[in-house]
Amino acid sequence: MSAPRTVVTRFAPSPSGHLHVGGARSALFCWAYARQKGGRFLLRIEDTDQKRSSDSASIGFLADLKWLGIDWDEGPSFEGCGGGPNGPYFQSERLDLYNEQLDRLIQSGNAYFAFETAEELDAKRKLAKGEGRAYRYDRAALSLSREEVQSKLAAGVSGVIRFKCPGQDVTIVDEILGSATIPAGEIDDFVIRKADGFPTYHFAVVVDDEFMQVTHVLRAQEHFTNTAKHMLLQDALGYRRPIYGHMPIICNPDGSKMSKRDKDKLLRTAVKSANLTHPPENTVDPATFQSWMQDKNKQLDLADAQKVAEALRVVLPEINVDDFRRSGYLPEVICNFLALNGWSPGHDIEKFDNAFLIERLQLDRIQKTAAKFDRVKLLSFNADAISAMDREVYITRARAHGECYHAQFLERLAAGAFEKLAAASHERTKTLNEMFVTNDWAVADDESITVDAKTADKVLQRGAPTGLTHLIALVPLLNGVAEANWNPQHLESIIKRYADGAAEGQMGKVAQPLRVALTGGTVSPPIFDTLTVLSKSSVMTRVRRCIHAFTSPA
């Protein structure tokens, strides 16, 4: 036996779309495992599908990973991460290597050219299916003579290279699932180089894992059966065998596989039920829209998808790491929760950080069963993490979130108001986003506050004395408060005293009319905080406007 190799794990996303939670968990586990073993974690971009690859998406991946606190020792260079001796780390830049390895396979008789068209193969597949037979490539091209192949190639006929699959059982040994044997005959002569000259996933992955010295392949269970193909390839090429671990899939609450396509799926349904034949105004151009509607495999650009969703008034599901970021989730909570989907440290421990994960992660404690992603529990974890933060930390992080996603809100807020609002929102808020979307009143013009009839009836006009009566009585009291005393403590003493005298001590009778006058609604932070987030003059204006609006003309 050779000396144990340094542990090398890798995360190898295709750059179509953004990093979604399933991919994020794979990356997290690969990273944590490498860190635990003092090894290396590398990132490789699998962009061998020219139709689906785009540069911007891979940048998004990198930023998402960074945000989660996952760094990589080798891979694309990005903000201090990446580089390394085994590059390039984009597969599209490694074609020479693949071709060299392909040649070896051809020379050794383990691979051969085939020239069927996609249509021909499709027809054969359909035929087999119609007869209730499992389709396997029939090896027709294997009977082509060397001369025939040469002349086709010389004539520029486009063809693929297939792996000549030895007919033998393959036993996969898996650190998570145990071992499983795929019977001979289940694997046919699969394509390893496409007609466009690019390798297929199976081939590129095997070559790269060898040349990048990957020792542990930790990936989702959807790849489990593929592993047999990879092992056959490794044997034919004389490569070392990495250790495999296949992690459970992360599913939607309905049990379907959580996919980045779920957004498009939801949107298409919405478009259909709205009977739209053209894109909503100011969203996407009609051509894009049409081809997207016609091809279920097409994904709308994320920004476009968001625009269409807004136009149709539907809410896109959070799928990508970036969606959760935008919604105000904390990266440490996402990591914690992701790790808990499929792994548990035991001993009823649920809340932990990445350092703990690195210390305790054990491959054989990873679950074998698919997990449904429970957004409600995630939200609860997020709320707990937020309320456990020091006030100052919360304010800093909330502001940073706001600067990123709610710049206008911050601009409209008076100096010093943000701190007050954040402090008042801290313990009643479950995400960093919440304070920005539930407190419109704080940045609204005094003149724009309106109260709907139902609320007015309930809070202002009913009962004896009515809420309006209390409001009217409060005007001189509030007006009498000096600017210097415009703080929660002082206001509380004034209003409590009033409530004791005029409302039998029932604060609600006084606070609710005030809240409605100030915010237009029945929900806001505690009333004394609400009062002080606004300036005294703003409060007076709003209260007077409200009284005026609901006082019947004499």
Added chain:
RNA sequence: GGCCCCAUCGUCUAGCCCGGUCUAGGACACCUCCCUUUCACGGAGGUAACAGGGGUUCAAAUCCCCUUGGGGUCACCA
């Protein structure tokens, strides 16, 4: 459909490998009550699971088999 994998509360899971400590534990959700100026938080309780059937054994959530159910995979996608 062929092949492979899996199976504990509604959900995430502990326990399973090394049968007895399990009248199956925790968390989220849900229900009830308490607190309360709205919302939220908080406090106290509660409902809720070993898929079914056969074995093995003194004893099975734990080991074996079958059935059922779920997932994955069968592309010139990754």
